[in-house]
Amino acid sequence: VALGKPVTPVSVIGPTLLMTWLNQYNSHCQEIIHHINLIPAKSLIDECEVPSPKTKRLLASFLEDYQLRKFQTCLVRHCRNAFACSVVHQSGWKVVFSGDTMPCDALVQMGKDASLLIHEATLEDGLEEEAMEKTHSTTSQAIGVGMKMNADFIMLNHFSQRYAKLPLFSGDFSEKVGISFDHMRVNLNNLKTFPKLVSPLKVLFAEDLEEMEERKEKRELRQTRETESQFNDSESTGNIKRPLEEVPQAAINKRLKAN
Numbered sequence: 001v002a003l004g005k006p007v008t009p010v011s012v013i014g015p016t017l018l019m020t021w022l023n024q025y026n027s028h029c030q031e032i033i034h035h036i037n038l039i040p041a042k043s044l045i046d047e048c049e050v051p052s053p054k055t056k057r058l059l060a061s062f063l064e065d066y067q068l069r070k071f072q073t074c075l076v077r078h079c080r081n082a083f084a085c086s087v088v089h090q091s092g093w094k095v096v097f098s099g100d101t102m103p104c105d106a107l108v109q110m111g112k113d114a115s116l117l118i119h120e121a122t123l124e125d126g127l128e129e130e131a132m133e134k135t136h137s138t139t140s141q142a143i144g145v146g147m148k149m150n151a152d153f154i155m156l157n158h159f160s161q162r163y164a165k166l167p168l169f170s171g172d173f174s175e176k177v178g179i180s181f182d183h184m185r186v187n188l189n190n191l192k193t194f195p196k197l198v199s200p201l202k203v204l205f206a207e208d209l210e211e212m213e214e215r216k217e218k219r220e221l222r223q224t225r226e227t228e229s230q231f232n233d234s235e236s237t238g239n240i241k242r243p244l245e246e247v248p249q250a251a252i253n254k255r256l257k258a259n
Contacts (some may be wrong), residue, residue, distance in 0.1 A: 007035060009034070009035050009036055009037045010035060010036055010037070011037045011039060011058065011061075011062045011065075012036055012037065012038050012039070013038075013039045013040075013041050013044065013062075013071070013073070013085070014038065014040075014041050014083075015040070015041055015042070015081035015083070016038070016040050016042075017081060018038065019038055022036060022038075037058050037062075039055060039058050039059055039062065040055060041073045041081075041083045041085075042073070042075075042083075043055050043059075044059070044071060044072055044073040044085075045072070045073055045074055045075070046072060046074070046110070059071070067089060067090045067091075068087060068088065068089055068090065069088045069089065069090050070086070070087075070088040071085065071086070071087055071088075072085065072086045072088075072110055073085050073086075073110075074086075074104075074106040074107060074109075074110045075106060076098065076099060076100075076101035076102075076104045076106065076107055077101050077102040077103070077104045077135060078099070078100045078101045078102065078135045078136075079100075079135065082099060082100060082101060083099060084096065084097060084098045084099050084101060084104070084106075084107045084110065084111075085097050085099075086110050086111055086114070093115040093116075093188055094111075094113065094114045094115050094116075095114065095115060095116045095118070096110065096111035096114040096116070096117045096118065096149070096151070097118045098117070098118065098119040098120055098137075098142075098145070099120070100120055100122075100135070100136060100158065101120065101135070101136075101137065102131065102132065102135050102136065102137055102141075103137055103141045103142075103144065103145050104145070107145060107149075108145055108148045108149045109149075111145075111149040111151060112149050112150060113149070113150050113151075113152075114146075114149055114150075114151040114152065115151075115152050115153070115188060116151065116152065116153050116154075116155060116188060116191065117145070117146040117149065117151040117153070117154050117155070118155045118157055118180070119137065119142040119143075119145055119146060119154060119155070119156060119157070120136060120137055120142060120156075120157060120158035121137055121138065121139045121141075121142040121143075121156040121157070121158065121159060121167065122134070122136035122137060122138075122158055122159065122160050123136060123137075123138050123139075123160055124138060124139055124163075124167065124168040124170070124212075124216065125138050125139055125140045125168075125170045126138075126216060126219070126220060128141070136158075138170075139156065139167065139168070139169075139170040139172070140170045140171075140172045142154070142156055143156075143170070143172040143173075143177055144172070146176070146177075151176075152176070152191075153176055153177075153178065153191040153192070153194075154176055154177045154178070155177075155178050155179070155180050155186075155191075155194075156177065156178070156179050156180065157179075157180040159179075163212070165205050165208050166179075166201055166202075166205045166208060166209060167179060168209070168212050168213070168216065169198065169202070173195070173198065174195070175192070175195045176195075177195065178191065178194030178195060178197070179194075
């Protein structure tokens, strides 16, 4: 009871493994389990096994409380138990949140015709190999996911700490793309105004952008020299390496499992 009123348990949608941590916290720190209703994220994947009666009851109550028509999840290409989610309101809008992930076909399918896609863009364009190793997305990859799902608007977030004030803008930025900030609140009706902020932000952080562009140019020059050196070495030995884009999907999946 809080302020004389009964406390309604908080609905948490996540991996069932989360209960292990919550139970430990409950045992050693503070009793909280009775304040939490866990809805397994895997039970909200389309065409999954029929959830238990308890889960169905909790989900129905959750949807009713927040006036939602549907809440759906899908596994994404990151670590184990990494999920994206899609929320459809009774009024018709649909918001999709990627969480941490590489470009993911399951996310594209789940997010078809979204009103808003919130997608991580950890790294700038040109760092695709690093993004793959860390199972994240670049700016253009994130925008590409939104275009494939035909999202009305794409909000990029989760930028690497190397972009302390502003991420590098790729050539794919358009009137359908915006960037988010910590503690930002936005109304769906105001999304179209966000692209207008790009030019003022570039002016405000011109020095930072110039510094990042210089680092990018130096990195690209270094990569070009390394590629030329490797090619020359390969020519001399008759063993030419395949370019990055020819790396088979099986090799990528192997890296993901290793992580």
